[in-house]
Amino acid sequence: MAPFFIYTGVGLGVPIVYILRNAFLTFQGKFTFSNLDLLVHGIYLKGFENSLLLSAITSIIPGILGVFLAYAIVTSNSAVLKRMVATASAVLANFGGINLTFIFIAALGEGTGVITVLLNHIGLNPWNHGFDLYNFYGVAFVYFYFQLPLMVLVITPALGGLRQSWREAAQNMGASNWRYWRHVGIPVLMPSILGGVLLLFGSSFAAYATAQTLTLGTVTLSPIQIGDTVSGNAIAGEANIGFAIALGMLIVLSITMIFYGLARRRASKWLR
Amino acid sequence: MTDVQDSPKPGVSPTNTSAGGASVRLEGLVRSYGKVRALDGLTLSIEPGEFIAFLGPSGCGKTTALRVLAGFERPDSGRVLVDGKDVSNVNAQKRDMGMVFQSYSLFPNMSVLDNVAFGLRMRRQSGDQRRTKAGELLELVGLGDQAIKYPHQLSGGQQQRVALARALAIEPRVLLLDEPLSALDAKVRAELRDQIRQLQQRLDITTVFVTHDQEEALSMADRVCVMSSGHIEQVASPDTLYARPTTAFVAQFVGISSRVPVQSDGKEVVIFGQRCPVRSGGTVVSGPADALLRPEDVAVEVDPQGDGFITHKSFFGATTRLVVQVGEIPVRVDVRSDAGADMALGLHVRPSIIARDVLVASRTAIDIPSED
């Protein structure tokens, strides 16, 4: 047991402590609140706002859609479909950030994207209708690609935990389909759905590679700003701002995961 | 066949409709799943207020029959009539029957009280009204003080009692129970058995109880419907079923029977050197046949010249069960323990029939399907 805890403790603890420390230090090593001060103003605040908004969009929407998609799959009678989707979800949910960028550029790139060209032929070129792959909403659109499968993965066990006897008991008591969902189905699923959305939120908030390679830093997001400070693109005098941002991210993610844990606990109580 | 399988509840005339329960009639129900015939032309009439058990091994169709009655399955052909009305095309939602499932059917997101009140809520009763009614029913099943608890906080037995209260809350005229006690342990099972039976008698609801446990069926029901492979073997009161089984399956499924090969002329057989009349009511068999004997139908006397010898002996308290080998046939015999004390293994005995008649079935190797 000990090796595990030591390894994890050091592996996570050392960097975290370092971040905590440096968030409160200037480049010369003096204690200061200036980093934090910077954080809650100007572009760094904007970075946070954007990140939070992006995470909200790419967790709630795929969250809801994911439930419907998972339900459609779970209730199908095709074993082949289920098998394919199981593997697909696992693959896509873990799909490396940069690879995603490139295939989306290949698909929907402005001039040369395969799909863009196709749609252009039938007069539905998205770029002509305000779509921009490289802006904030473009990034959100790309994020759906791994967020949806992640939600499907998370919510499918919960859907499976919906016992047939509940549905039949509800029917027996006179409930219509809709009333079953309203009084039993959705309430029982809710903790799992919330948990899923929170997990998606955390996953999106922390994502770096896709956003960085897609927008090349033009969209203001916290992870990208951190990356900038590391790769030397930071402004002089603000050298330790990266640590402050990292600290901020740690706080947001910790809160998210605490609520996630609570949701999971409630879910497991009901869906035993 | 229909006459035998459909013997009405003793002492009740078919037109008697009590205020409590509805009469139920299953007519010619057929239901197949692929190649498997779950129901094979099932026909049965159930009297109002009657407690009837569907008994049989796994796969015999008893649960399918119940689910067709409840409306969760549609039969391929046949009808379901309640109080004379054809409900075959009525949705499960609208059939107004209360059902208790095998396990875990309580809604986990609602308190016990809300669970019980659910059916009333579906019927748009006011909050106060349904909470009062639900409270009464919880009292009835002895869980009045658990009203605010959640299902996961209750034991299995308690959960099933709540499920029962929930089913009864809507004042159904038919109560359906699908092996409600199977998932519980023995002691709880016994308690609940009595409770259910008492409640049912008090409320006089027509009740269908599915089980694979013969003890349950025999101790609780007014009539027991023994099923196998989708059809009815015999429907009769528990004591009739036990004492006068009409088919080999019933004889071997309910209680214990030993099979002894005999020659039958349709009216009599010779067994252990005695002439015995053939029991009436079953299929008439002539020629080579099997006699089905209950352990209490046979007596033994110590006799060095006897045909049989004792191969096993098991002490059951008041009785002792012997297995007596007669030729190639093992015959189970129950004797009083004080007499049995003197009977040692290997002792030669003379078996004789002490029943007034003997059930004779055709000599096919019908085995009771093993219970999974």
Next chain:
Amino acid sequence: MVTVAESYFFENEEVGPGETPVKRRRKKYRIWRLVVLVIAGLYFLAPLYAGFRFALQNDSGKFSFWAFSSLPSEQGFSAAFFLSMRLAIFTALVELILMVPTAIFVHLRLPKLRPVMDFVTILPIVVPPIVLIVGVLGSAPLFLKESPYLLSIFYVVLAMPFVYRSLDAGLSAIDLRTLVEASRSLGGSWIRTLWSVIMPNLRAALLSATALTLALVFGEYTMANLDGWTTMPVWIAQFQQSDAHVTLAASMALLVGTWLLLSLIVAADRSQSRRRSRKAGTR
């Protein structure tokens, strides 16, 4: 994680004795479900189609395997590939050596620690790569910073949630305590027990865990890039400036490779569990 997901896709119907599995849904639902699946299918397949299209074209736009075949010879590819491979193997080894005994120990001796383990395995999600690298770069001693294996050390931490979940699921599926007690009572040493009794039964979980680790290392861009090491993903990103076709060929190859690997594992797991249940005589 794959096996867990897959099992739920199939065992979701709590079919008790006498219950019939989910049957024919009415026509209306079938249409609705079809629509949902088709739209989802389109969304997910379109970029893949585009990726393959691009990867299978040469510069003049004609169909060709050129991008794939020239991949190994492109500048820096082999170096990057083998670097990633070395890191992946190292990470996987450390991961398994660390996690397998831990998971077994918790299952066997300290079931009370399970909630703690669940918590600890969520931690890496709270500290994502981008945050982690910042802390690492500042706090790591110089000699480590000069080695790419620094990355490996932290990849182990990143992969931990998936690996633990996979092992945990695998251990839950076998009756660990009974197997171990049986082996020990017959005279087996701990090492023997681990090697001959536990590991074979965990084959699917181990494969799954290893595959996920490999996939993670081969796909991890953030830390590698900011630490200045040219692993596969970093190489792909850099190469994108030169030639999009080759870049996409690499990406698609990675995708297909991962898919194949995971499919194999799912198949292995299914055959193992089928064998297991057949032996036990269950349904």
